Ligand SMILES: Cc1cc2nc3c(=O)[nH]c(=O)nc-3n(C[C@H](O)[C@H](O)[C@H](O)COP(=O)(O)OP(=O)(O)OC[C@H]3O[C@@H](n4cnc5c(N)ncnc54)[C@H](O)[C@@H]3O)c2cc1C
Ligand code: FES
């Protein structure tokens with residue numbers, strides 16, 4: 001019998017535990033053990049970016065991390081981006097408005113990546129947007145609308161921040 | 167695909183980690199996992215045991231002194247790339263790191279892991295080599311310092327013995343009147359490069375070239391360093407220096423580029439990087 005380990009971590013603000021073998025990828029822990037199938041898996045070797053989640057707020061490939069290594073950390077998946085009442089986040093709204101998705105397979109990875117990008121760089125230049133999303137592949141959109149979505153999300157986030165202040 | 171089974175160890179201290187590595191001869195260190203996990207997922211590697219060092223807090227260090235930058239085994243690419251202190255002492259490191267993969271990979275991948283992985287197309291081994299840096303290795307038997315020139319033995323073959331862990335890497339500071347530059351060409355930004363070059367140029371007090379070196383990636387099984395001080399001459403003939411490099415390399419053809427193209431490209435990148443490094447050296451000399 002393969003040895004198994006008790007993994008406890010925070011996912012989208014909720015304490016979760018699972019008993020898994022050491023070789024369980026974080027992506028599979030999320031999808032199979034915790035039932036959070038919003039995180040998509042494309043290549044399983046770090047190239048496509050579909051499986052990108054936020055680990056303690058920073059985007060990482062969940063297919064390149066073992067669940068046992070993630071124990072004790074805080075993970076945010078695409079399911080955790082919207083407000084508690086289900087209102088889509090500014091980044092999610094921007095992707096919808098600008099048609100930043102077609103089939104949607106790549107979208108969870110883009111949404112997590114862009115959420116972190118705009119937190120660090122609220123007002124990105126075109127070049128910063130391209131660099132920021134360079135690690136995520138999309139087979140449908142041709143990227144133009146994704147780039148538009150990122151700029152639009154920056155505006156929506158600034159508006160939301162302005163409202164929060166007044 | 168999914169990784170094969172392995173024995174898993176998550177030591178909390180360096181001593182514990184070295185103890186486990188001594189006890190499990192087939193054990194491999196797991197740092198950022200950005201090279202090792204793909205190999206496991208593709209079943210190209212099947213180590214009996216993994217020693218996960220991510221909980222060894224004492225390895226999560228980045229020390230910058232006037233002498234240089236020392237990155238501990240858990241210093242991630244992103245941390246080193248963003249360190250203003252490291253950039254002030256040795257700007258070449260950050261310049262090269264911007265070409266390493268993508269931001270999400272750099273959030274996990276470590277500088278020392280990249281050296282230990284010893285990919286001939288990786289940026290950091292060439293940087294360590296051109297700066298004549300060192301790797302500090304530790305095992306249950308003791309510690310030793312390995313010079314960059316000895317560290318890279320072959321593709322994916324670092325000079326680490328079984329049971330040895332690379333605890334840190336040291337990148338010496340740039341001397342006065344020194345400029346550095348990094349240039350590479352990849353099929354797509356963030357991909358491993360077809361050819362890349364790290365250049366270091368130092369001027370003397372009369373603004374003549376005192377030293378010029380380049381470190382190359384992607385053109386041989388290990389990083390290649392050229393001392394171009396003579397080829398460039400005191401006035402800095404960078405075209406001649408680039409020709410010197412072009413005539414002495416023997417790159418291979420693969421599905422991404424032919425040998426002839428790689429040779430030409432290496433010449434172009436070398437001249438460009440040397441020019442940029444020399445301009446920076448001149449600027450610094452004027453400060
Ligand atoms: C899509 C993608 C693109 C990439 N592009 C690039 C690129 O353009 N340029 C580039 O340079 N890299 C690239 N990488 C690799 C990345 O830089 C890795 O982070 C790096 O090569 C390995 O560092 P790591 O900490 O992730 O090591 P790991 O993956 O954990 O380990 C790699 C190897 O080194 C050994 N090792 C690690 N740390 C130690 C230690 N302290 N002591 C002894 N042995 C150790 C491991 O046992 C293993 O054999 C890419 C990766 C991906 C997934
Ligand atoms: S599935 Fe993780 S990067 Fe493709």
Ligand code: FES
Nearest residue numbers: 102104138139140
């Ligand atoms: S929307 Fe289909 S892959 Fe991006």
